[in-house]
Amino acid sequence: MVSQHPHxxxxxxxxxxxxxxxxxxxxxxxxxxTLDSRLDLLQMDPFAFEHLVRELFTAMGYET
Incomplete structure (x- = not known):
């Protein structure tokens, strides 16, 4: 049931x-x-990000 008044x-x-x-x-x-040890993708160097995505696609079975 939803209240009649939002408050x-x-x-x-x-x-x-x-x-x-x-x-x-x-x-x-x-x-x-362990959460702080994750990569910050927004602060990552563009070339390093491209390399990371390439490794991900390769691990998923795609040809890069």
């Missing part, structure tokens, strides 16, 4: 009930730490 909050019933006993909780891992 009114209406509770939404859950679509799926989550049963936590069915899932195994993994140990703590530093997941966010």
């Amino acid at each position: 009114d909050l209406e509770p939404v019933p859950p679509v799926v009930e989550f049963d936590s006993s069915r899932f195994k909780i993994a140990a703590d891992m530093p997941v966010v730490g």
Whole structure:
């Protein structure tokens, strides 16, 4: 149901009930730490970007 006024909050019933006993909780891992090591494509040298795309296409089976 949608509220009559956009600033009114209406509770939404859950679509799926989550049963936590069915899932195994993994140990703590530093997941966010590896995100900063990704390449920043917007800051990459154009020739290096072209080389990266060529390697990607080659790995996908395309002839470059």
